Amino acid sequence: MSEVLTELAVILEQRKQESAESSYVASLYAKGLDTILKKIGEEATETVIAAKDGNKEQIIYETADLWFHCMVLLAEQGLHPDDVLNELQRRFGLSGLKEKAQRQK
Numbered sequence: 001m002s003e004v005l006t007e008l009a010v011i012l013e014q015r016k017q018e019s020a021e022s023s024y025v026a027s028l029y030a031k032g033l034d035t036i037l038k039k040i041g042e043e044a045t046e047t048v049i050a051a052k053d054g055n056k057e058q059i060i061y062e063t064a065d066l067w068f069h070c071m072v073l074l075a076e077q078g079l080h081p082d083d084v085l086n087e088l089q090r091r092f093g094l095s096g097l098k099e100k101a102q103r104q105k
């Protein structure tokens with residue numbers, strides 16, 4: 001399933017050459033970092049509201065919007081979804097409580 005992230009990352013990279021009139025992603029790049037961050041904030045809030053409403057379909061929809069805009073942020077910053085997946089892989093099996101305790105030393 002993570003292929004969709006890889007394929008989307010390719011498209012997000014290609015959109016750096018497109019015009020804002022022809023592509024939503026290109027329009028986000030053109031508006032700049034603050035607009036992308038605002039979209040992430042909005043989509044995060046909408047995800048929270050969907051969860052509070054107990055609407056599973058809406059949680060999926062809003063989380064997809066949130067992940068998509070985070071992907072746009074990664075691309076804008078010259079990062080790749082693999083950077084995040086590798087970090088999750090590194091954390092895999094490491095207890096969150098243990099990791100926090102190590103950080104506080």
Ligand SMILES: N=c1c2ncn([C@@H]3O[C@H](COP(=O)(O)OP(=O)(O)OP(=O)(O)O)[C@@H](O)[C@H]3O)c2ncn1[C@@H]1O[C@H](COP(=O)(O)O)[C@@H](O)[C@H]1O
Pocket residue numbers: 008011015022023024025026042064065068
């Ligand atoms: N996965 C997505 C995707 N998810 C959500 N969105 C867009 O993100 C926006 C979400 O914003 P909102 O829900 O706030 O809706 P809105 O009110 O229309 O947004 P604003 O006008 O407030 O910005 C909508 O315009 C959605 O269409 C996406 N737009 C594009 N993609 C992918 O990105 C690819 C490239 O898209 P283009 O650059 O548009 O060709 C597409 O082929 C898709 O694979």
